[in-house]
Amino acid sequence: MPTPSPRLTPQRKIILEVLRGTRSHPTADEVYDMVRERLPNVSLGTIYRNLDFLHSQGIIRKLDKLGSQMRFDACIDPHLHVCCIECGKVGDLPADAASVSLRRDAGMDTQCAFRITGHWLELYGICADCLTEHTSG
Amino acid sequence: MPTPSPRLTPQRKIILEVLRGTRSHPTADEVYDMVRERLPNVSLGTIYRNLDFLHSQGIIRKLDKLGSQMRFDACIDPHLHVCCIECGKVGDLPADAASVSLRRDAGMDTQCAFRITGHWLELYGICADCLTEHTSG
DNA sequence: ATATCTGCAAAGGATTTGCACGAGT
């Protein structure tokens, strides 16, 4: 059987262009607004579906830990995000700047123009129960 | 004027007891179910309001980065959380085990019975724009 | 009395989904 062939529709193309044209890590809503400037009849559902598709293909990053709304990032290189606790703005930080920033809590980080005040670290893994199911099943 | 005097209602008391009686970092919904066993007529709104109140008083922790629903933790000592990517279960990790776990990605961490497969680090701060507003205003 | 708190139900915001139509191969 032939492999499924995703299509590069105008919507999909413009959504990706819009995302690649900004460094602001926009929400779906903000992407919607930007895309509508070029494609007035696009629907929000299409935005969500395409952002999801692009993410599933590894073409964009989905940032779901930066507030109440998801944000999206066309830059998939490993890097960290800094979130402003006042206005919610999201900035980038080169990966190798992390340890520097963590040690400098409450100091101004010259590399990202944010004064770092805190951080959040969370681990992912597989719990013992799920591990057992894997090995026994 | 007298300081406001929050009351220790039965609802509030039981919610806190229930939360202190588990290490499962329950969602509001799960707290609701547990509380209803002792207080069948409690409402979900009351659960949310009290969890919020307890959090605002620094009595419990609110974990909003562990999936789509908020989770709550009566243990406010600094410690990390490990989230199972299969079933969503959340475990604890002593703070000083963090560096160990990060170095052991994909290895089994004996301290928390999770096999750590990844992590997420995010920074918080104040952006240049908001800093300017503070210093100039 | 009065401020705090409750249960109920409705509202809210973000995201997902069902469906019939449209477009590419």
Place this chain on the structure above:
DNA sequence: ACTCGTGCAAATCCTTTGCAGATAT
């Protein structure tokens, strides 16, 4: 033809809110 994608609107999920009645000091 057939599959994939779209617009629209409704549905869903989690959380918050308005309100009238209840409770404690």
